[in-house]
Amino acid sequence: MINIPPFVQNLVPYKAGKPIDELAREKKLSKIVKLASAENPLGPSPKAVEAIKKGVLGLNRYTDPASYDLVQAIAQKYHVQPNHIICGHGTDSLLAYIVSAFTTEDDEIITSEGTFIGIYVTIRKTGRKLIQVPMKNHGFDLAKILHAISDKTRMIYLANPNNPTGTMINREELEAFMEQVPKHIMVILDEAYTAYANGNPEYPNGVRYDYENMVVTRTFSKAYGLAGLRIGFAVGPDKVIEALYKVKLPFEPNLLAQQAAIAALDDEEFLKKSIELNKKSLAILYECFNENNILHVETSTNFILTLMPTEEFARDFANECLNRGLIVRHVDTFGISNGIRINSGTIEETEFATGIIGEVYQLLKEKNKTKNI
Ligand SMILES: Cc1ncc(COP(=O)(O)O)c(C=O)c1O
Numbered sequence: 001m002i003n004i005p006p007f008v009q010n011l012v013p014y015k016a017g018k019p020i021d022e023l024a025r026e027k028k029l030s031k032i033v034k035l036a037s038a039e040n041p042l043g044p045s046p047k048a049v050e051a052i053k054k055g056v057l058g059l060n061r062y063t064d065p066a067s068y069d070l071v072q073a074i075a076q077k078y079h080v081q082p083n084h085i086i087c088g089h090g091t092d093s094l095l096a097y098i099v100s101a102f103t104t105e106d107d108e109i110i111t112s113e114g115t116f117i118g119i120y121v122t123i124r125k126t127g128r129k130l131i132q133v134p135m136k137n138h139g140f141d142l143a144k145i146l147h148a149i150s151d152k153t154r155m156i157y158l159a160n161p162n163n164p165t166g167t168m169i170n171r172e173e174l175e176a177f178m179e180q181v182p183k184h185i186m187v188i189l190d191e192a193y194t195a196y197a198n199g200n201p202e203y204p205n206g207v208r209y210d211y212e213n214m215v216v217t218r219t220f221s222k223a224y225g226l227a228g229l230r231i232g233f234a235v236g237p238d239k240v241i242e243a244l245y246k247v248k249l250p251f252e253p254n255l256l257a258q259q260a261a262i263a264a265l266d267d268e269e270f271l272k273k274s275i276e277l278n279k280k281s282l283a284i285l286y287e288c289f290n291e292n293n294i295l296h297v298e299t300s301t302n303f304i305l306t307l308m309p310t311e312e313f314a315r316d317f318a319n320e321c322l323n324r325g326l327i328v329r330h331v332d333t334f335g336i337s338n339g340i341r342i343n344s345g346t347i348e349e350t351e352f353a354t355g356i357i358g359e360v361y362q363l364l365k366e367k368n369k370t371k372n373i
Contacts, residue, residue, distance in 0.1 A: 007127040014121055018327050029325040033349045036329040038163065038193075038303045040225035041345040042277060044260075045270040048226060051263035055256045063255040066245075070258045073265050074233055078207045083238045086245060087261070089252045091192055091219045091232040094244075096122050098215060098234070099155065101247045102186050103128050107154040112140045113335040116163045116190065120334075132335070138297045138305070139167035142177045149185065156181065159190040160204065161197050164331040164341040166299030170202040178211055186240075189216045193301040195223035195271060196278055200300065207235045215240055220257075222302065223274050224264040231257035278302045281344030288354035292361050303343035311337040313364055320360040326353050 020032050067087040075082045088094040099122050103109060109123050110131040123130040129152070133144045140158055149156075161168045169177075174189075181187055189206040197203045206216035215236035221227035231253045234244065253261075264270070285304050289296045295307040308314035311332065317340055318330040331339040342357070344350060 005127065007124065011121070011125055012333075014117070015333060018322070020327070023322060023325075023327060027323065027325070031352070032325045032327065033345060033352050034327040035303075035343045035345050035349065035353055036327040036341070037227070038222060038301070038341075038343045039227050040222060040274055040302075041281075041349055042225060042270070042274055044225040044229075045264040045267040047263040047267040047270065048224065048229075048260035051259045052229075052256050055259040058255060061255070063251050063253075063258060065248075065250045065252075067253065067258050070233075070253075070262050073262045074235075077265050078235070080207055080235050081238070084210075084241055085233055085235055086241050086248065087231065087233045087253050087258065088248060089232075089254075089257070090221060090230040091190060091217045092118050092122070093230070093252065094217050094232055094234045095119060095157075095188065095190070096126070097244050097247045098186070098188055098217075099123060099126050099128060101243050102240075103154045106152065108150060108152040109155040109157065110145055110148050110153055111157040112145070112162075114138065114162075114165055114339075115140070115157070115334065116159050116192075117334045119157045119159075119188075119190070135165070137167070138165040140169055142169065142173060146177070146180050149182070153185055155186045155188065157188045157190065159192065160206070161193045161300040163192065163301065164303070164329070164334050164336060164339060165297050165305050166193075166301045166303060167297065168197055168200065168203060168300040171204040172202075174204040174206075178209075178214065181213065183213050185213060187211070187214045189214055191216055192219045192222055194218060195275060196302050197300040199275070203300070210237070212237050220261050220264055223271055224261075224267070225270070225274070226257075226260060226264060229257045229260055230254075231261045277346065278344045281347060281350040284347070284350045284354055285342060285344065288357055292358050294357070294361055303341050305331070305336070306340045306342060307336075308338045308340060309368070313368060314338045314340050316364055317360055320364065321356055324356045324360070326356045328353075328357075 071085045105127045108129045113132045114135045219232035297305045329341040
């Protein structure tokens with residue numbers, strides 16, 4: 001009989017936002033809008049699509065394990081030395097490598113409650129000890145994180161901006177924090193939503209720093225529209241990157257992902273269009289939340305966290321939206337039991353969504369009237 005370690009037995013498989021096809025099959029709906037996975041509603045970068053079409057003919061060859069051309073392109077774009085960069089199969093994959101390369105089972109990793117579920121899964125599946133610190137104003141409480149550091153702490157994870165709350169740690173806060181973190185503790189700064197926050201002069205932009213104990217992760221899944229391709233990169237001290245190459249699967253990321261990412265980096269027009277659309281679409285969502293008195297958190301990303309009166313209300317809200325063809329994300333698994341995360345869509349998608357959001361919220365308010373919520 002095979003022995004499955006207790007930490008694996010206790011894991012819960014990752015539950016992503018409901019796929020559109022699945023909902024269409026279940027509910028026989030003619031129109032479905034998915035605003036549940038913080039994806040880019042404009043599709044992939046057109047330049048990336050062209051690169052993929054060309055790259056297909058090279059699929060008989062193994063890819064370059066060092067992603068040479070992509071690393072050079074990233075180095076140029078962000079003014080970072082190539083030996084400080086590693087590419088991987090999305091941020092998820094890089095986070096798993098970072099955790100397994102720099103911690104052991106006896107070590108503690110500190111992060112916040114109410115942050116990216118992927119890091120919780122990664123820490124738990126490797127049997128590391130996860131320490132979750134409560135949030136402050138729906139953001140990372142950096143003072144409490146510092147306070148939680150023990151002899152066993154080896155790593156701290158921050159998402160900036162954060163998913164699912166959309167909050168941002170500013171430059172001054174990050175720098176003061178880094179000054180106080182002991183140098184033997186690695187800080188992961190996950191910047192998946194950097195493109196949406198970058199316009200803010202207070203945004204720290206982690207790739208500009210060269211702390212000896214910080215590694216920054218970025219993804220092409222969001223503003224570049226390549227979530228399905230799986231491609232991301234990490235920037236950190238050369239010794240850290242060298243170690244990560246030792247644990248990375250050799251032919252990751254795949255050939256098409258590497259070539260598409262090079263093209264996407266060059267697609268300034270698409271990036272600009274994505275950021276502009278996001279701003280307009282978020283404005284429509286804010287207006288809807290304000291009109292309907294739906295509590296929400298100011299965002300620096302492409303989604304907004306709304307806070308429903310109770311967990312049950314949030315569950316019903318997500319289900320009633322599903323019944324009407326709108327997929328939103330109940331973020332109970334992220335640790336926010338009454339939270340519903342809704343991302344920006346095309347203008348048409350967002351308008352469709354706000355109609356449903358308003359209707360469902362008022363319906364549930366009415367239904368729960370006697371409960372005084
Ligand atoms: C904070 C954060 N980090 C990482 C990821 C995953 O990125 P990738 O698609 O590159 O694995 C996400 C995706 O939702 C995210 O919200």
